[in-house]
Amino acid sequence: MGMQMKGADVAAAMKESLIKETEILKEQGVLPCLGIVRVGARPDDLAYERGARKRLEGIGIGCQVTELPEDITQKEFEKEFRRVNDNPDIHGILLFRPLPAHLDEEPARGMIHPMKDVDCMSPVNIAKVFTDDETGYAPCTPEAVMEMLDYYKISLKGKRVTVIGRSMVVGRPLSMLLLKRHATITVCHTRTEELERTCREAEVLVAAAGRAKMVGGDMVGAGAVVVDVGINVDEEGNLCGDVDYDAVRDKVSYISPVPRGVGSVTSSVLAKHVVRGAAYFSGVN
Ligand code: NAD
Numbered sequence: 001m002g003m004q005m006k007g008a009d010v011a012a013a014m015k016e017s018l019i020k021e022t023e024i025l026k027e028q029g030v031l032p033c034l035g036i037v038r039v040g041a042r043p044d045d046l047a048y049e050r051g052a053r054k055r056l057e058g059i060g061i062g063c064q065v066t067e068l069p070e071d072i073t074q075k076e077f078e079k080e081f082r083r084v085n086d087n088p089d090i091h092g093i094l095l096f097r098p099l100p101a102h103l104d105e106e107p108a109r110g111m112i113h114p115m116k117d118v119d120c121m122s123p124v125n126i127a128k129v130f131t132d133d134e135t136g137y138a139p140c141t142p143e144a145v146m147e148m149l150d151y152y153k154i155s156l157k158g159k160r161v162t163v164i165g166r167s168m169v170v171g172r173p174l175s176m177l178l179l180k181r182h183a184t185i186t187v188c189h190t191r192t193e194e195l196e197r198t199c200r201e202a203e204v205l206v207a208a209a210g211r212a213k214m215v216g217g218d219m220v221g222a223g224a225v226v227v228d229v230g231i232n233v234d235e236e237g238n239l240c241g242d243v244d245y246d247a248v249r250d251k252v253s254y255i256s257p258v259p260r261g262v263g264s265v266t267s268s269v270l271a272k273h274v275v276r277g278a279a280y281f282s283g284v285n
Helices: 005-028 043-059 074-086 106-111 123-130 138-153 171-180 197-199 263-284
Strands: 033-039 062-068 092-095 161-165 182-187 204-207 225-228
Touching: 005 043, 005 263, 033 043, 033 074, 033 161, 043 062, 043 123, 043 197, 062 074, 062 092, 074 092, 074 106, 074 204, 106 123, 106 171, 123 171, 138 171, 138 225, 161 171, 182 197
Parallel strands: 033 062, 033 092, 161 182, 161 204, 204 225
Antiparallel strands: none
């Protein structure tokens, strides 16, 4: 049976080193702080906000939430976003997206200070991910996958890695991070032919399609490492990943569960980015 890759263990290891870095900043009079900008009160956003707050505060990082009314005008939204962006006490910004349909996020993407852009929405940081420039921030979820693979010492150099999903928030940036580690990447999507075979041949398979339990036992090779990024709800209303965990677990060497897998690491990556932002803005290294 494959070893379970537990998000909580990865997060605990990250927490330990982040607490040390935060203490060094505090000795210099700097309190790392995340500014959350939320328009309306979608249950998903509120749940993520609660989890992120708890994770950040457990490390000693502050959190300032700017809650804006759902019917806010574009002009007011931009004014409020600029206020958070200009606040020197805030070292990283998380804007919950998608915004309500009447709002355009492009001005915020263009205006956010790249070093406050801790979840990679600015074109500057996106370009850095695609040009191997480590001075920017990668999106939190792909980086959480990398943290998980590193924690379990999964070697990537020269390995056949298949990523299901080509979105700009998960699949594509993740492919770039994996390529940087010298993996041989295949990116699959809805138009991919022979998806099953491509997945089965992978030594490392990352599922980020958003399709409940689409990866069955016939789609994984013996001894593969399987990382499940998907967050879905099954027919019984339970949270599940893109991988049919029970059908796959006996075939693989490592597998991350959903829940308690990659999702539990994402807010630790967010915390890591805020600490980096605080060090950058205060000149403490
Ligand atoms: P998305 O809908 O933007 O992209 C999904 C991608 O998967 C697309 O590129 C599509 O071509 C591909 N795809 C969909 N169905 C497919 C199929 N049947 N065969 C092959 N390819 C298929 O989604 P996203 O924002 O990239 O998120 C992907 C999943 O990851 C979702 O379940 C989302 O909830 C989850 N997610 C998790 C976290 C986390 O913290 N763990 C963060 C972000 C997203």
